[in-house]
Amino acid sequence: MFDRLIEKFTQTPEATRATNLKEWADSIPETIRIKDIAPRCGCRAVGVIQKIRIDPRAGTGSVEVTLDDGTGRLLARWLGRSKLNGIALGKGLEVEATAGDHAGDELVVLNPSYRLMPGPDGG
Amino acid sequence: MSTTADAVKRLLVGSPKSSGELEHTLLPKVIALPVFSSDPLSSNAYATQEALLVLALAGAAGLNLILPISIAVATLLVIVVTSYRQTVRAYPLGGGAYRVAHENLGMYPGLLAASALLIDYILTVAVSITAGVEAITSASEALHEHRLGLAFLFIAFVTLVNLRGVRESGTLFAIPTYGFVLSIYLMIGTGIVRCLGGCPLAESAGRDLPVAAALGPLLVLKAFAAGTTALTGVEAIADGVPAFRYPQSKNAATTLTAMAALSISMFLGISWLADHTGVIYTALPLGQRSVVAQVALAVFGGGPLFYVIQIMSAAILILAANTAYQDFPRLSSILAQDRYLPRQFMNRGDRLVFSNGIVILALLAAMLIYIFDANLTRLIQLYLVGVFISFTLSQTGMVIRGRRLKPPGWKRTAMISGFGAFVTGAVLIVITYTKFPEGAWVVIAAIPFAIYGMRSVNRHYQEVGRELRRPDRRPTDRRPGNQHMVILADGINLATARAVGYATSVASSDLEAVTFDPSSSDAWRRAIPDIPLHVMRPGGSRTGSLRAYLRAKRRELTPNDFLTLLVPEVLTSRSLLEVLKNLGLTRLKASLLDEPDVQVMDLPITEDKGDHASLEIQQPLRNHVCVLVSGVHNATLQAMEFAETLRPTDIRAINFGLDPSSSERLGDQWLEHGIPHPLEIEDSPFRDIGSSLTHYVRQFKADGTKRVVTIVIPEFITPKRRHRLLHNQTALTVKSRMLLEEGVVVVSVPYHLHD
Structure with missing residues (x-):
């Protein structure tokens, strides 16, 4: 019990947030944590929406959503569309696709199927 | 922020919490009850006394009326609580009387309720802190000359604990609140048992009481109005519904009932004991023991339990301030959301509380205490008017709402609320009439100013909104x-x-x-x-x-x-x-x-x-331009056009989603306006744009010579200088943070608002 207390007081706020996010992600069945995803495997991951990038430039356009599950970040990119209904910061998103490569410290998946869910704060 | 200041801040208020932790800060009922009830429960420490003070004018015959009057006050409390239970269900987003009046009676009644409540919360802090200090200084005469300093010290303490978070302050202050309740119950219980074999008498019992006034209806009405002090703080829960755990409305309604049960039983118990121990309390001589202290002395006979009651009463008086600390910041954030107060009141601080509201409340209360020189008798006169304005408006609003929406069983609840509104309205008139010359006029005079202020803030925001969307100033080509x-x-x-x-x-x-x-x-x-x-x-x-x-x-x-x-x-x-x-x-x-x-x-x-x-002039090879946007309007469009003229490597708009719920709408508007540049909406989990932006620009690894990052900030320039405080606070933060970033260029693109 004291270990937990000491941990609570010495953790950086970022680490606390990561722990909370991971706890939340662990509670969603049949999903894998982002850092455990092997390149080019088919898998289902979940994370809280950290960043949304919409690119409406001429041609196709794209939407990118960065997910964070406390263990790492995953970049889901949808090509040929500029809008994804219901996407908002802080919501949870489950994506299923074949993973691409780790670009820098982010893992990229293209055109995954997705499912929205409440984020860790219940909102 | 420098690291030293950061370390001090962390030590005082704790390390920042991420927005995702908001649910963890919600209050379970066991903690919510003391948090929101310390104000209404504390009023039991003096409500009986206030009524007795008036009744004593009519001599011994008057004193006999204390029980009937207490029962009448308790009945009114039941009526008001019944009405507020409906309010809590109907308005789960909080805001209490303000929201009810605003939605059902119109803007000005809403603002009237809001100003009455805000002023009342400031007074609650000032009065309760002063009362607590008085309880302490009456024990030690030497401290009397330091009462201002002591009051400021208590304010600083309560402020700091509240800045640490809702849960933190709630847990800390739950102990004395429950302690007060238990000790009063112990006193009532012991008193009833001792009364079985003939009640013990209070020290003032049988004192010679000259008849100063006739026992007429006016005197009874005045005594009743004085006793309604017991109702103060009932509105606290209705204002703070969003602080509860889910299901919020249900939990708030249950807590409201529990609070009412505690309050009524304590109030009636104290009044019954005061009656049976024969307590007499008059304006003079000074230095009498309070009614609760006299009852405690009679019941416990001066043992350690007597002192427990004394200490608990002093503690609960100071803690009543804490209820205001919960509600003032929350109500001001709701008002800011509705654009009646500056937007800064909506910002949650490091610990997810509305820090700006907390600090403003502390400053205003301290100012009030300073002006009134920590004099309780003068301060307490200002009290109550605001409470009853909000009761009356809220219940009237609930009647109108019932007639409009006709929910099942509305006739019965509308009748209760209507009767409640009538009685609280009558009490409001009596209080205003009796307390006006003694100081209530200050509040009544202050309310129009508060309404005017909120109205003009609102008008300003509306004008700005119109200016920002004026089609003739939209840069469209x-x-x-x-x-x-x-x-x-x-x-x-x-x-x-x-x-x-x-x-x-x-x-x-x-x-x-x-x-x-x-x-x-x-x-x-x-x-x-x-x-x-x-x-x-x-x-x-x-x-x-x-x-x-x-x-x-x-x-x-x-x-x-x-x-x-x-x-x-x-x-x-x-x-x-x-x-x-x-x-x-x-x-x-x-x-x-x-x-x-x-x-x-x-x-x-x-x-x-x-x-x-050795100066060598070198054109940067890469220039990444980031335009900070908060919404899609003329100022943003103009800043985007400006960015295009900089011949950049790439342009992007970035938004740090301080309000996550609006991120989807922002994306939609971006597409609707057909702006041919990417928009990035990034969460700032610790609500700190400065740090988020610093982190963001560092990904470009700008060195100032080969790579530069240009931050474009659209700024609103209002014609009136006093309005500028309402805008561009974020721009200021960003500018000061970016000044120290290597290779970052900051440019303001002002958008001038016409009058």
């Missing part, structure tokens, strides 16, 4: 004009060299420099012969002559063109103190924001690395 640049050169140094490099990469054709320093002109012409240098005439104000120069230049350009003043700056250390040292330049930049159609670009470097000879 996607062919922006040319970029014309003027470098403000202060000698030749590395900063000027960078500015020249930057400017030539953007506007090589139309570029010039101005200086106030004639001695550097020869060196300039030798080093940078391509850029004409204009030496300003010495004397007169620098701002004035620069402004005149820019105006003349502006007249030569078409309205589509941009005119940008580049301000290179050498900061010798990585400290914000540098900005203070260079106040002249800071003021110059600030005043140029007033100048229509001139942009000011800041190019700071952090140290002067070298002399003139």
Whole structure:
């Protein structure tokens, strides 16, 4: 019990947030944590929406959503569309696709199927 | 923020919490009850006394009425609580009387309720802290002259604990609140048991009581009004529904009932004991024990339990302030959401509380205590008017709502609320009438000012909204004009060299420099012969002559063109103190924001690395332009067009989603307006744009020579200076943070709002 207390007081706020996010992600069945995803495997991951990038430039356009599950970040990119209904910061998103490569410290998946869910704060 | 200040802040209020932890800060009922009930429960410490004080004027015959009057007050409490239970269910977002009145009775009744509540919360803090201090200083005469200092100390303490978080303050303050409840129950229980064999008498029992007034209906009404002090704080729960755990409305309603049960039983118990122990309480002589203390003394006979009651009463009086600390910040955030108060009240601080509201409440309460010299009898006169204004409006609003929506069983609840509104309205008149000359006029005079203030804030925000969406000022053609640049050169140094490099990469054709320093002109012409240098005439104000120069230049350009003043700056250390040292330049930049159609670009470097000879002018190879956006409107569109003229490597708009719920709408608007650039919406989990932006720009690894990042900030410039506090606070934070980032250029693109 004291270990937990000491941990609570010495953790950086970022680490606390990561722990909370991971706890939340662990509670969603049949999903894998982002850092455990092997390149080019088919898998289902979940994370809280950290960043949304919409690119409406001429041609196709794209939407990118960065997910964070406390263990790492995953970049889901949808090509040929500029809008994804219901996407908002802080919501949870489950994506299923074949993973691409780790670009820098982010893992990229293209055109995954997705499912929205409440984020860790219940909102 | 510097690391030392950061460390001190962490020590005092704790480390920041992420927005995702908001649910963890919600209160379970066991903690919510003391948090929101310390104010209503504390009023039991003096409600009986207030009623007895009036009744004593009619002599012994008057005192006999204390029980019937207490029962009447308790009945009113039941009525009001029944009505508020409906309110809590109907308005789960909190806001209590303000929201009910605003939605059902109209804007002005809503603002009346809001001002009454806000003023009342400030008074709650001032009164309860003063009462607590008085309880302490009456024990020790030596402390009396330090009462102001003591009051400020308590305010600082309660403020600090509240800044640490809702849960934290709730847990800490739950102990004395429950302690107070238990000790009073113990007193009532012991008293009833002892009364079985004949009640013990209070020290004042049987004192000679001259009849000063006839026992008429007016006196009874006054005593009843005085006793309604027991109702103060009932509105607290209705204001704070969002602080509860889910299901919020249900939990809030249950807590409200529990609070009412505690309050009524304590109040009736104290009144019954006061009646049976024969307590007499009169305005004179000074230095009498309070009614609760007299009852405790009679029941416990001066043992340790007597002192427990004394200590608990003092503690609960101070803690009543805590209820106001919960509700004032929350109500002001709701008012800010509805655009009646500055938007800053909506910001949650490091610990997810509305820090700005907490600090403002502390300052106003401290000011009030200072003005009234911590004098309880004068302060307490101001109290109650606000409470009853809000009760009356809230219940009237609930009646109207019932008639409008006709929910099942509405007739019964509307009748209860209607009757409640009638009685509280009557009490309001009595209180106003009796307390007006003694100080209530201050509150009644202050309310119109508060309403006027909120109304004008709202009007201002609406005007700004209209201005920002005016179709005739929307930059719609996607062919922006040319970029014309003027470098403000202060000698030749590395900063000027960078500015020249930057400017030539953007506007090589139309570029010039101005200086106030004639001695550097020869060196300039030798080093940078391509850029004409204009030496300003010495004397007169620098701002004035620069402004005149820019105006003349502006007249030569078409309205589509941009005119940008580049301000290179050498900061010798990585400290914000540098900005203070260079106040002249800071003021110059600030005043140029007033100048229509001139942009000011800041190019700071952090140290002067070298002399003139080694200065090499280098155009940056990559220029990443980031436009900070908060919404899609004319100011944003103009800033995007400005960004396009900078010949950047890439342009993007970024938004740090302080309000996550609006992120989807922002994306939709972006697409609707057809802006051909990417938009990035990034969460700032610790609600700190400065840090998030710092983190963001560092990904470009700008060095200032080969790679630069340009941050474009759209700013609203209002014609009236007093309105400026309402805007651009974020721009200020961003500018001060970015000043110290290597290779980051910040440019303000002002959008002038017309009146």
